[in-house]
Amino acid sequence: MTIILETRSLSYSYGDGTKALKDVSISLEAGKKVALVGPNGAGKSTLMLMFNGILRPREGEVLFRGRSMSYDAASLRSIRRAVGMVFQNSDDQLFAPTVYQDVAFGPTNLGYAAEKVKRYAGFALQYVGLLGYERRPPHHLSGGEKKRVAIAGILAMEPEVIILDEPTSNLDPASSEEIMEMLDELNLGGKTLIISTHDVDLAYRWADEVILMKDGGVVRRGTGQEVFGDAELIRDARLKLPLVVDLYQELAGRSIVRGAKPPRNILELCDLLQPKAETRAGVWGKIYICNVDEIDGEEIRAMLDKIPVDFKGAMGTSAKVMAEKCGISIDFTYGVIDKCILKALIGKSSIIMTSGGMVEHTLQRIKDYGLESGTKIEAIGLLQ
């Protein structure tokens, strides 16, 4: 366990005397997904701006990898490179006249050679699935695309930590799920992610750790189940219970379900509601996993003709780009693994198209589910 960011009795007040942060001491582990939740004016944004040195604390200190942050130009450059920040409003962040220029802004200012800048920017754009958009001006992009460009601009600087202020505000549900899935992909690649959000459902199911803030201080931190399990605390913080937790508490009150902890997602809730004995063993569907890195569009289509699947899911940008390129209609573009397991439990088979390290992750996730629930669903990796 490595602590990547730490604050020690951090306090900050704005020019007009409002105390935005009061004695905040937290430490964040590397490689985690952290969600800051809390009402408006709780100090989430202020705290985030401290993490990459935009704001300087009045009292206390911020530590990155165990070293206290200093605020001279050179240290700030290295901290801002390591801790990237994606703003809530993409128009605040995208100031260059073309997508490419914006993504290349960071690497250019880091002093990379032109060829290296091009490589980094190209890689970042490919990662967010926007290759071919280089020459477009930002005002010709949709909200979701703008957010992707903003993330690409940060990725091009190869940060260790990415901070996102309300990443899903102003996006349609599908776009926001896709952005969140992309964040999962980044997290699997080893990046530490910190988001702030008002969307309690999102924070609950996405985050490894939830930090609840109120009036400039940290009220509670822990897993989503720990923080959102306390209904009174959540009400005091002007938030609401995630739908799954609310439903679980009502069902538990009627003795319909029993369990020590509320379920994390729909899959766990379904398992709680339908005891294993009732599911008909042996008629579960299968999940096929196909690595789009090792296979081309023609082969995927040929494979789809051969294997009987009821649902198709695509996970990660390159799989989605591939599916779109060869005209395969996709049923699930987010929450893919859970959806496929849910379908397998009612006897439907599905295929998950994905790439790189996520193949292993998918197999592991299905295996873990089997171990946890006792329902072993067959996951078949499709190889050449």
Add this chain to the structure above:
Amino acid sequence: MHNLLDDYAISNALRETSARLKLFLGLWAILLSVSSTTPIAPLFLAITMSLITVMLAKIPGRIYSRLLLVPLSFALLSAGVVAFMHGSGQTLFSLQLFGLNLAIREEGANLAVLLIARTFGGMCSLYFIALTTPMIEIFAVLKTLHIPQSVIELSMMIYRYIFVFLDQAAMIHSAQMMRLGDAGTKNSLNSFAMLCSVLFLRSWEQGERLIVAMDSRCYDGKLDLMEPAKGAKPLAILAVAAYLAAATAIAVLTRGVILL
């Protein structure tokens, strides 16, 4: 949302042609139009430039003709004034108005026709540039022309934020209309003044956010990444050269011609 010239510049059929060549063609045509002493060359340019814009660049004819209505009104108004005010030579037309004798003479008529022709020659050439060449490519050309870096960077950001503020202005305007901000002249003026002041404050705030955004990506005084301006194809260069030579020849050969 907005149907701006910029949208056509991004998507027209001549998008991939070298920006430098398009700029050269347009600027030469403008200079030729406004320096011509007879209406023939400007009219030739107006017609051919319109054809190039509509047929080659595939800008919808309806949009293009609507755009031309803007200079048309100005040109007709000023040509009317010029026609009556100037003149020697034979009287072509006269009328009595409240005891005043208003007459169009040969010189005035010639001048008015020349004015209209120049206006249209110039405007059609300018529209050609505006509708076929995106600003971003013009910036790239400016860079190769050694315009100071800071001027270009500033213009790039101004260009980018024009669209942000345009959206904001449109939103503020709708918010005012929804609450009847346009009821009566006094209200309209008041609303407009408020729109301006709010927009000013917002641009100020936006500027501050811009600095934070740039700082958090290690801003070090560099925004110098430009896509390299594409070279022109030999065939395109030949075609443009032939066309401009023809237009210049027409202008030179017809310089002594007097229409009336």
